Amino acid sequence: MNQEPEHPPPVEPAVSSVAEQDHRGESRRSFLFKLSIAINGAVALLVATPVIRYLLGPVRSKGDYDSWIVLGKVDDYKPGNTVLTTYRNPYSHPWDGETANVACYVRRQSANSFTVFAVNCAHLGCPVRWFPQSQLFLCPCHGGAYYADGSRAAGPPERDLFTYQYRIDGDTLMIRAGQMPTLSNEARLRSPGGCAGRQSFQLIKGITPCPKAPVPGTSESTIG
Amino acid sequence: MSQSASPWYKRIYDWVENRVQLADFVRESAEHPVPAKTASWWYVFGSASFVLLLLQFVTGILLAMVYVPSAGEAWNSLQVLNHQLPLGWFLRAMHGWGSNFMVAVVLIHMAQVFLFGAYKFPRELTWLLGVFLLLMTLGMAFTGQVLRFDQDAYWGLGIGASITGRVPFIGGQLVHLLLGGPIIAGATLSRFFALHVFVLPATMLAFAGLHVWLVLKLGINEWPTPGRLVKRETYIKEYNELSHKHGLPFVPGAVWKDAMFAAAIVFAVAFCAAIFGPYGPTGTPDPTIIQTVPKPDFFFLWIYSALAFLPPDLETPLIFIVPVIGIGILLALPFVAGLGEKSWYRRPVGVLTLIVLAVALATLTNLGTYTPWSPHMDAWSADPIPVRYLRDSTPLERQGALVFQVKQCRNCHELGGIGGQRGPALDKVATRLTEDQIIRQVLQGGGNMPAYGAALSPAEVTALVAFLDTMHPPNQKPATDASRSIAETDKPAPREPVESIKR
Numbered sequence: 046m047n048q049e050p051e052h053p054p055p056v057e058p059a060v061s062s063v064a065e066q067d068h069r070g071e072s073r074r075s076f077l078f079k080l081s082i083a084i085n086g087a088v089a090l091l092v093a094t095p096v097i098r099y100l101l102g103p104v105r106s107k108g109d110y111d112s113w114i115v116l117g118k119v120d121d122y123k124p125g126n127t128v129l130t131t132y133r134n135p136y137s138h139p140w141d142g143e144t145a146n147v148a149c150y151v152r153r154q155s156a157n158s159f160t161v162f163a164v165n166c167a168h169l170g171c172p173v174r175w176f177p178q179s180q181l182f183l184c185p186c187h188g189g190a191y192y193a194d195g196s197r198a199a200g201p202p203e204r205d206l207f208t209y210q211y212r213i214d215g216d217t218l219m220i221r222a223g224q225m226p227t228l229s230n231e232a233r234l235r236s237p238g239g240c241a242g243r244q245s246f247q248l249i250k251g252i253t254p255c256p257k258a259p260v261p262g263t264s265e266s267t268i269g
Numbered sequence: 270m271s272q273s274a275s276p277w278y279k280r281i282y283d284w285v286e287n288r289v290q291l292a293d294f295v296r297e298s299a300e301h302p303v304p305a306k307t308a309s310w311w312y313v314f315g316s317a318s319f320v321l322l323l324l325q326f327v328t329g330i331l332l333a334m335v336y337v338p339s340a341g342e343a344w345n346s347l348q349v350l351n352h353q354l355p356l357g358w359f360l361r362a363m364h365g366w367g368s369n370f371m372v373a374v375v376l377i378h379m380a381q382v383f384l385f386g387a388y389k390f391p392r393e394l395t396w397l398l399g400v401f402l403l404l405m406t407l408g409m410a411f412t413g414q415v416l417r418f419d420q421d422a423y424w425g426l427g428i429g430a431s432i433t434g435r436v437p438f439i440g441g442q443l444v445h446l447l448l449g450g451p452i453i454a455g456a457t458l459s460r461f462f463a464l465h466v467f468v469l470p471a472t473m474l475a476f477a478g479l480h481v482w483l484v485l486k487l488g489i490n491e492w493p494t495p496g497r498l499v500k501r502e503t504y505i506k507e508y509n510e511l512s513h514k515h516g517l518p519f520v521p522g523a524v525w526k527d528a529m530f531a532a533a534i535v536f537a538v539a540f541c542a543a544i545f546g547p548y549g550p551t552g553t554p555d556p557t558i559i560q561t562v563p564k565p566d567f568f569f570l571w572i573y574s575a576l577a578f579l580p581p582d583l584e585t586p587l588i589f590i591v592p593v594i595g596i597g598i599l600l601a602l603p604f605v606a607g608l609g610e611k612s613w614y615r616r617p618v619g620v621l622t623l624i625v626l627a628v629a630l631a632t633l634t635n636l637g638t639y640t641p642w643s644p645h646m647d648a649w650s651a652d653p654i655p656v657r658y659l660r661d662s663t664p665l666e667r668q669g670a671l672v673f674q675v676k677q678c679r680n681c682h683e684l685g686g687i688g689g690q691r692g693p694a695l696d697k698v699a700t701r702l703t704e705d706q707i708i709r710q711v712l713q714g715g716g717n718m719p720a721y722g723a724a725l726s727p728a729e730v731t732a733l734v735a736f737l738d739t740m741h742p743p744n745q746k747p748a749t750d751a752s753r754s755i756a757e758t759d760k761p762a763p764r765e766p767v768e769s770i771k772r
Contacts, residue, residue: 103449103456104442110451131557134452141454142341143555144423164559169576170427172559174646179676180724185562186428187577188642188681188691190719198719203581224451225427227434228585229441 107230110136111223116151116161116211119218127152127175127193129164135223147222149209150175150182152193159218162195163207163226170227173206182206204228298485299524302516304508306492308523311385313530314378315484319477320531321371324538325409326470328364336416338462340455340554343418347550362542368410370538372568375406380623383602386611387490389499393603395483398476400599405473407568412465414566418458419550424563426453428576435585453556488512489519493611500608562646570637571630577642641690644680648688655685662739669736672729676721692718699740699747706748707734 112135122128130151137145150162162182164172171186181198182191190198195206207226212219224230275283286292335354337346350357379399382388388396411429415422426448433447434440449456491511517523548566552558565573579587606619613620645652654670662670673679681691688694702710711730714720725733741747 101446104445105451107441129557129559134454136451138455140339140341142339143553143557144340144454144457145452146555146557147452148557148559164556165427165431168431170431171424171563172556172561174559176649176677176680178649178724179678179721181677181719183644183646183677183680185643185646186424186573188644190644192719192723199714199717201577201579201581201584203584225430225444225448225453227431227440227444229434229436230444230451 111221112136113212113219114222116149116218116220119213119216122151122153122159122218124153124155127177129175132220132222148172149220149222151218152195157213159211159213160195161209161211161218161220163209165207165226166202167197167204167206167228168200168202170225299520300518301485301488302512303489303519303523304491304511304516305522307489308517308526309492310526310530311381312489312523313527314374314381316527317530317534318371318375318378319481321367321374321534321538322473322477324535325364325367325371326474328360328367329466329470331360332364333466338416338458340418340458343416343458344550344553347417347419351547358547359542361547362545363538364413365548366538366541366545368413369541369567370534372406372410374534375403379403380627382490383619383623384613385490385493386499386616388603388607389609389611390501390504390603390607392483392487392490393607395480395487396603397600398480398483400596402473402476402480404596405469405476409465409469409473410566410568412461412469414569415458415461416465417548417550418554420552420554420558420561421549421563421565423453423554423556424561425565426457428563428565432588435588489523490611493613495610495612495614497611498609499611560646562643564637564640567634571633574633574637574640577640643689644677644691645689646680648679649674649677652679652684652687658684658740663735665732666736666739669732669734672725672733673736676724676729676733678733681718695737695740697741697745699738700742700745701748703748703750704734704738705750707737 114132114135116130116132127150129148131146131148134141134145134147148164150164152160152162154160166173166184166186166189168184168187168189171184171189173182173184173189173191175182180193182193182195184190184200184202187201189200189202191202191206192198195208197203197205209220209222211221332350335346335350335357337343347361350361352358382396382399388399411425415426430444430448430453433443436443445451447457448454449460488508491508497507552561564570576584576588610616654674659667659670678695679688681689683690683694684696686694698707708730710716710718711725711733712720712722738747
C-alpha cells in the first residue's frame with residue numbers, strides 16, 4: 046500500500062485571471078460556450094440524419110421486395126396433389142447461404158387452378174407440415190391446423206394460411222414472392238384460401254370455417 | 270521521487286499511483302462501512318451477476334475470435350469450434366451455461382432485492398437501472414440464441430418477426446427493420462451480431478457500472494426489521510448510524526462471502542460446461558427443411574407456453590399490452606411503494622405477488638419442456654397401437670385401428686400414454702361418447718379438433734368408429750344412446766332410468 050502519497054501539488058487554477066475579467070469578457074465566454082454547444086447540436090443533427098436513413102435502409106413499402114419467380118413447369122404438379130417445393134428468394138445476397146432458400150406448398154386443384162401456400166404458420170411463423178393422409182397442415186409449435194385449402198381448422202392461428210399470388214405463363218407456374226409472410230406482410234394483399242370475402246385484418250372468433258363451396262380434401266379411400 | 274531503498278515493484282506502483290491517484294478512492298470504497306447484518310449470504314447475488322457478466326465478456330470475446338457472423342458460414346464455424354479447435358467446445362459450453370446461470374442469478378438477485386425492500390428510498394434509481402439490466406440480460410440471451418444460427422435460432426427469429434408483424438400500422442416496416450431485409454437471412458444475423466457483441470454489452474457495462482456506483486454511494490440496503498419504516502426525512506441519518514456505529518468495513522467484513530459465492534458460481538458454470546457440453550447447434554438453418562420442431566432456449570420457454578394458451582382473438586392485444594404493463598409496473602414500483610415497511614413479515618401482498626409470479630413462471634416453463642399443446646408430428650408412424658387394444662377385435666375394428674394411425678389421429682391423441690396430448694387421450698373414449706357422438710366429432714370436428722369429413726371415406730369412418738367404440742375398460746360398458754333401442758324396437762323406452770345410470 047502506498048502510505049505516503051506523493052501527489053504533485055494541484056495545479057494553480059488561473060483564478061486571478063478569471064476574477065480580473067470584466068463583465069463583458071465573461072458574457073463573451075459564456076456566449077461562445079453556448080455557441081459551441083449549439084454548433085455541436087447542429088453538427089450532430091447533420092450527422093444523425095444520414096445515420097437514421099441508413100438504419101431505416103431495409104424498410105421498404107409493401108410489395109417492394111416482391112417479384113415474379115418461376116416455380117417450375119405446370120405439369121410438374123399433379124392435379125389433386127399438394128407438394129413442397131423451394132425457390133431462391135429474389136432479394137438475397139451471396140452470403141445468405143441456405144437461408145435465402147424458401148419453401149412453399151403448391152396445391153393444384155385442377156388443370157389451371159393452383160393455390161401456393163407459404164410454409165409459415167399464420168400464428169407465429171413456424172413451418173407447417175402437410176399430411177396428405179388426413180388432408181391437414183399441422184404446425185409443430187403451438188398446434189395450429191389448416192385444411193387442405195388452407196382455411197383454419199384448429200389451434201391458435203387467427204386466420205388461414207398465407208398464400209402467394211400465382212400466374213401461369215405458358216407452361217410455367219410463377220408466384221409473386223420475396224418476403225417472409227407475417228400478419229402485416231402477407232404473401233399477398235388479399236386474404237387467401239377459401240375465404241375470399243374475409244378482410245385480411247379481421248380477427249376470427251373461435252373456429253369459423255370459411256363459407257366454402259367445394260369441400261376440401263379427397264374422397265379417395267386409403268382402405269385397400 | 271525514487272527511493273533506491275524500496276523494491277522495484279513498489280517504485281513502479283508509486284510511479285503509476287502518482288499519476289492516476291486512484292489508491293485513496295479504491296481504499297475508501299473497499300473500506301466503506303456496511304451495516305453488520307448485510308454481511309449475509311443473501312447479499313451475494315448482485316456481485317455474482319456482475320462476475321457472470323464479466324465471465325460472459327471474456328468467453329464471448331474468445332468465441333468471437335473464431336465465429337463467423339455470416340448466414341452462410343456461422344453454423345460451420347460453430348462446428349469447427351465444437352469439433353476441431355482444442356477446447357472450443359468447452360468455451361462454447363462456458364458461454365452457453367454462463368448465460369443460463371446469469372439469467373437465473375439476475376432473477377434471484379431481483380427477487381431478493383424486492384423481498385428485502387431494497388428498491389425503496391433512496392435507491393429508486395438503482396432499481397430502475399436493474400430493471401433495464403434485466404431486460405438487457407434477456408436481450409442478450411435472445412440475441413445469443415440467434416447467433417447460434419441453427420434451426421431453433423432460425424424459427425425463433427420467425428416467431429420474433431411474426432410477433433413484430435402484429436404491431437398495428439407499422440408492423441410490416443418493423444419486420445423489415447428487425448430482419449434487415451424481407452426474409453431471415455445474412456443481414457439478420459449481421460445485425461443481431463452487432464447487437465449481441467457491441468450495442469448490448471457496451472450498454473450493459475455502462476448500466477452495471479452506474480448500478481454498482483449507486484450501491485457504493487447510497488450504501489448497501491440494511492437488513493429489514495419489521496416496524497423500522499423508511500421515511501424521507503430520517504432514513505439517511507438512520508442508515509448512517511447503522512453502518513457507521515454498528516457496521517463493519519465492506520473489505521474484508523462482507524466481501525469474503527461475495528468472493529466465495531462468485532468462485533462457486535464460476536466453478537459451477539465450468540462444471541456444467543464440462544459435464545453437459547455446449548448447446549447445439551441443432552440442424553442447419555435451412556428453411557426448406559421443415560421437418561423440425563423449433564423450441565426456444567430454456568429461459569424463454571415460459572413465453573413459448575404462454576403463446577400457446579392465449580385465445581386467438583385476444584392474442585395480438587395481449588402480446589403488446591401485457592409486457593408494457595409488466596415493465597411499467599416494475600419501473601413504477603419504487604415510486605409507488607418507495608417508502609414505509611421493508612420487512613417481508615409486513616408486506617404480505619409483495620410476498621404473495623412474488624410467490625405467484627415464481628409459481629407461474631415455473632409452471633409455464635415446465636409446460637414448455639413437454640409442450641402438451643403441440644401435435645407429435647411423427648406419432649402416427651412411430652407409436653404403435655398397444656396390442657391389448659387389438660386382442661379379440663374384429664377385422665373391421667382392426668381396419669379402424671389402421672385408419673386411426675394412418676390419418677394421424679395419434680399426433681394429437683394418446684393411446685396407452687403415448688402420442689400427442691393436444692386432444693384428449695382416447696383410451697376410454699367409448700365411455701364418454703356414444704357411437705353417434707363419435708361419428709359427429711370425427712366428421713365435423715369442433716372443440717379445437719379439425720373436421721375429418723372431407724378426409725375420410727364412409728368406409729373409413731365406419732371402421733374408425735368401430736375401433737373407437739372398443740375403447741373402454743372391460744368392466745365399463747360403452748356409452749349408449751337410449752333412443753337407439755326405441756328406434757330399433759319401435760316400442761316405448763324402458764322405464765328404468767335408475768338402473769341405466771347404475772350400469
